[in-house]
Amino acid sequence: MEGIVKGKAGNSASGVLCLILKWVIILLFAVYTLFPLLWLLITSLKTNAEYFNNPFSFPAVPQFQNYINAFSQANLGQMIWNSVTVAVIATAANVFVAAMASYAISRFDFKGKEIFFAIFSAGVMVPLNALMVPYFTIFSRIGLLDSMNALRILYTAIGLPIAVIIIRGFMDSLPREIEEAAYIDGCGFFGRFFQIILPLSKTGLITAATFQFITCWNEFVYANLLTSSPQNKTIQIGIRYFTNQFTTDYVSMYAAIIIAIVPSVLGYAFFQKQIISGMTSGAVKG
């Protein structure tokens, strides 16, 4: 297909025009995505005076002090640690629970297994933000309001539909013969799960885990609703602090935004393939 299109485009005047148009829109979208980010990054290294004077100049001397200010004033270290522990625990629990359910559904033929799968996966379409009142009530009933355990439990649960879709899809692609030899050797239900299926599903598990981790890391709505004291805040709540506090210290605020963005961008740089395949495989079944 490439060859055909290129061949056509190379010939006529309209082909050249097409080619120019194509590159204009490709670059426009790239600039749209990157320019505000780069502008913010550069501005976060300026002094306030430089910024007020000209929003598009480069800093005379990079002001790394802005980052230190941002870190110390909002106690961002504690918040980043909170986000890490919540995301790690909620991801581990989520993937393990989803893997167990997927194993049962994918590797055994029992009556109603597709009904179970439908119940597990339908949650993808639920507008979760509409469930604020019940979630708030549940956690206040069991006395977990304003605790990070509330977030760990909730994130484990709300990530299940997509995790089951991803992991089941992966397990379905493993041939059944794999377990048969082990079965004949007397390897039972649990042995086959831990020794055969789980190790072989590594790719699927990593995809689901990456996706879940990013979701947990970025979650704002329920972190905002269910926690209130400073020691329980996650990084996403933390950066909001700056909108209220630094009304004049813009450059520190911009530094804080960059701090909140960097972990996601780094994670994306390392796990791009898993992230993209995780997000699309979830979508295909939905």
Next chain:
Amino acid sequence: MKITKQDRIGIVLFLAPALLLILVFFIVPILSVGVTSFFKWNGITAPEFSGWQNYAKIFSDKVFWRSARNNLIWVAGACLVQVPLALIMAMVLSTKPRGWKIFRTVYFLPQVISGIAIAMLWSAVYNSEFGLLNGLLKLVGLGDSTRNWLGDPKTAFPCVLVYGLFYIGYFMVILMAGISDIDESYYEAATIDGASRLQMEWHITIPLIRYSIMTCVTLAAVYALRTFEQLYLLTNGGPANRTSVLVLYLYNQMRNNNYGGANASSMMLILTGTLVIIVVRRLFAEKRR
């Protein structure tokens, strides 16, 4: 391989945790929202049955209708602007121009950054004094057009809505996956018949990735309905409730201890979402014939 007795016990044990979590965090909450939307309830004292009163109250509230209208505009924007743009870019990048993988990476980037950080970024862009947008306008000699973008009732809602519509990476990647599954022989045959590039996209690509397009439209609509963070952060519904949406509306009701009213609003959101999904599926099913 026969299912043994041990397998049967194992299956039950392995399904139980997921089932429990889904029950507690999806099924019961949705049912409870439905039931308590018919109760007068402040979250402290016991709920009291009140029939359709919560619904009557929100239906007579101008802010509710403003929020619902904004949500529908948001759905329309996502389905009619964002998804088509994503489709065009998916077609363009599927021709594998030089560096297409880098562009795919760049377009997808906003998807991995939290909505709240993106909203903060745009608050810096729209900032009334020294923001990027006003700065650019001054730079090109349009200093008269600068304004407090998020504070002006005329521009506040368009500003909060529009920036996300041009982040097309997520839908583009879904559509590109669909395009890469198309058998190349279709295009070869069409080329022999003398079809132009546009004709091929219109008559081959679009019909064959119809299912992926449907997925994108559905997701776009669902995301548009559950919009919350950016409004909460950028405008908190203001000025004068111009930028309120249903989730923000129900959040504020909950804040005012009107749990019954909040749940009636939630019900409207869930019902609208379900309706939109059904309509989208219908639309795309019709075309299939």
